[in-house]
Amino acid sequence: MYTISYCFLIFLIISFLGWVMEVIDILVETNKLINRGFLIGPYCPIYGLASLCMIFLLKPFSNNLFFLFLMAILICSVFEYFVSFLMEKLFRARWWDYSDRFFNLNGRICLRNSIIFGVLAIVLLKYIYPALHHFLIGIPPQILIGIALITFLIFLFDFIFSFNVIFRLKHTMDTIT
Numbered sequence: 001m002y003t004i005s006y007c008f009l010i011f012l013i014i015s016f017l018g019w020v021m022e023v024i025d026i027l028v029e030t031n032k033l034i035n036r037g038f039l040i041g042p043y044c045p046i047y048g049l050a051s052l053c054m055i056f057l058l059k060p061f062s063n064n065l066f067f068l069f070l071m072a073i074l075i076c077s078v079f080e081y082f083v084s085f086l087m088e089k090l091f092r093a094r095w096w097d098y099s100d101r102f103f104n105l106n107g108r109i110c111l112r113n114s115i116i117f118g119v120l121a122i123v124l125l126k127y128i129y130p131a132l133h134h135f136l137i138g139i140p141p142q143i144l145i146g147i148a149l150i151t152f153l154i155f156l157f158d159f160i161f162s163f164n165v166i167f168r169l170k171h172t173m174d175t176i177t
Contacts, residue, residue: 005148011048012151018047041158050079054121055129062125072121077114084108
C-alpha cells in the first residue's frame, strides 16, 4: 500500500503535525506565535521525513516498545544532526541550537529532544500512523492521487519560493558584510 501518493500524504500530514507541535512549544516558551521551519507553509519536513523512516524501518518492531524507543532515539538523532549540518552548510545559518541544553552534541542534538523523539516514535507507530493509514486507505485511489498531486504542487511551489527567498536574503547579507 506504499504508493508515492500515500507516502507523500503521510509525509505532508506529519510535517504539518510537527509544525503545530513546534509552534506550540515556542508559544509556551516565548509567549509568541512564530512560524517554525524554513518553509512558508505550515509544515516542518524534517518530521515528515523522519516519520517515514520510522514507519519503514521500525514498524515491524512496534510491539517491542523498548527497542522501538532506543532505535527511534538513534535514528532521529542522527537524522536531526545531519539535517542541521546540511542546512547550516547550505544557508550558513543555524535553524536550531541546543548549545545551552544538557548533553548536547555541537548544539545540533540534545538528550532532551532525543528522548522526546523516542516517545514520539512510539506514539507515531502505535496511534498516529495506524489512524492515518486507516483514513488514507478509505479514500479511492484516483482521489488520493489527485489530492497528493495538488498538495505536492503547493508544497513544491512553497519549497522553491522559500529557497529563493532564503538564498536572496543570504546573498544580501553576504554583500552587506
